[in-house]
Amino acid sequence: MHAERPPYTAKRPPAPIPEADGATPVGIVRFKRDTLAIVGSNEQAWRIVGIGSSDGALRASVSESIDRLVPLADLSSFHALLDAGSASQPPAEFDARIRRADGTPIEIACWLSLLPDATGRKDAVCQLVMIDVTHKRDIARSRSRARRAKELALAYDVVFLIEPGERRARCLRFERDERIARLGSLRISLTDALDYLVEHLAAPWERAGLRAFVENACHAGEGNNLPSESPQRIEFTGAGEAAGGGRLREAVLMDAEGGGFFLCSRIVDRAASDEPAALVPRARPAGAAPREADAGRGNGDPRVTIRTFGYFDVFVDGRPIAFRSEKAKELLALLVDRRGGYVTxxxxxxxxxxxxxITGQLRTRCRKVALRLNRTLEANGVGGIVESVRGKRRIVPELVSCDLFDHLSGSADAGADFRGSYLKNYSWAEGTLAELMQEGMRR
Structure with missing residues (x-):
């Protein structure tokens, strides 16, 4: 006879961390640095991940390794953040994505530090302090997307917001069909949206190329932002239209933050070619003289145009850069404002x-913003326009075309661009605006 197996006994959840006054606004988790096993936590940490006090078995299971809360696609980056954070001396600040017990993805702001264990070893236990910032970030993203959509609608007659991770899309503008444009506040199936777009935008022989272009970006962007290696722009023969059917169209993909992207389309001025759909860069009009900013650039290098009079925007080969981080965009504006001088x-x-x-934590945030700016520029193939030396940064004026630089150089065709408005996005630009106004009065 086989001996009876002892009944299963669930492992104990980690010891609770005492909370002052019965509640703490942040979640606190302590875990072993080598095994990632959780050894202590407060109730707010469990509230953030949605595991109640009555579910001790689930708490015990999660406590075997803190990375059980992290989506599989984010595990490698999460481990890298933990390694970098535990190797630094002061508490390290970073953002991460985790999943609640019901599978809902959330975003957390984290601060990681090292604690001594019972034996006095100072690097054996990590303490992770976290705050759920999902709602705050969603509101910020929603506002940013709405603002960006209005800007894009000025230049494109078709604007869709694509959310690959949720397989949904929203029509923000479709000039040729008001019925679907009225659905702007509603999310529709990504498959239905793609079918509609391909049929109504592209000529029959171009539809397969346009579909592959968008589907590849959707596949690569599921759960993440639009990757830099994805195609960004395609030209194709448009579907027959009432006014001049078969004209050349372009479709452009732009990052919309939070794992989504904008799909924009408009008619291109050039006549349609007989070539199949392909990536076609914008070219300088025939006969146009090369500008000073083109000096030293190879024929295949992208051209960067920066606009400071009015609102700040950056264009690469005529396509606006959709900055994922507003602070990163503001940093670039500051470098432009300093006109090539190094900024500490x-x-x-x-x-x-x-x-x-100015604190250590704020310096960390500053480094993160600079890193995001570098990644955005590199993703658009123009990382070289910003130079960094021993923590100081500057814009390289020779590699960009900028209305401010042209105006200050006294270029005959640039003086008229200034109309009393400069970097309206940023209050710190008022000093330069005053200089420009005074100079304008002297001219």
Whole structure:
């Protein structure tokens, strides 16, 4: 006879961390650095991940390794963040994505530090302090997307918001069909949206190319932002239209933050070619003289145009860069405002966080913003326009075309561009605006 097996006994969840006054606004989790096993936590941490006090078995299971809360696609990056954070001396700040017990993805802001264990070893236990910032980030993204959509609608007659991770899309503008444009507040199936777009935008022989272009970006962007290696722009023969059917169209993909992207389309001025759909860069009009910013660039290098008079925007081969981080965009504007001079971290913090004291935590945030700017520029193939030397950064004026630089150089065709408005997005630009106004009065 076989001996009876002892009944299953669930492992104990980690010891609770005492909370002051019965509640703490942040989640606190302590785990072993080598095994990632959770050894202590407070109730707010469990509330964030949606595991109640009555579900001790689930708590015990999750406590075997903190990375059980992380989506599989994010595991490698999460481990890299933990390794980098635990190797730094002060508490390291970073953002991460995890999943609640019901599978809902959430975003958390984290601070990681090292604690001594019972034996006095100082690097054996990590403490992770976290705050659920999902709702706050969703609101910020929603506002940013709405603002960006209005800007794009000025230049494109078709604007769709694609959310690959949720397999949904929203029509924000479709000039040729008001019925579907009225659905702008509703999310529709990504498959239905793609079928509709392909049929109504492309000529029959171009539809397969347009569909593959969008589907490849959707597949690569599921759960993440539009990757830099994805095609960004395609030209194709448009579907027959009432006015001049078969004209050449372009479709452009632009990052919309939070794992989504905008799909925009418009008619291109050039006549349709007989070539199949392919990536076609914007070219300088025939006969146009090369500008000073083109000097030293190879024929295949992208052309960067920066607009400072009015609102700040950056264009690569005529396509606007959709900055994922507003602070990263503001940092680039600050570098442009300094006209090629080096800007220190203290200068950046004073301008971008003007009401906050310079602390170690703020310096970390500044480095993260600079890193995001570098990634955005590299993703658009223009990483070389910003130069960094020993923590100082500057724009390389020779590699860009900028209305401010042209105006200050006294270029005959640039003086008329200034109309009393400069970097309207940013309050710190008022000093330069005053200089421009005074100069304009002297001319």
């Amino acid at each position: 971290s203290a200068d950046i913090i004073t301008a971008l966080w003007e009401n906050e004291p």
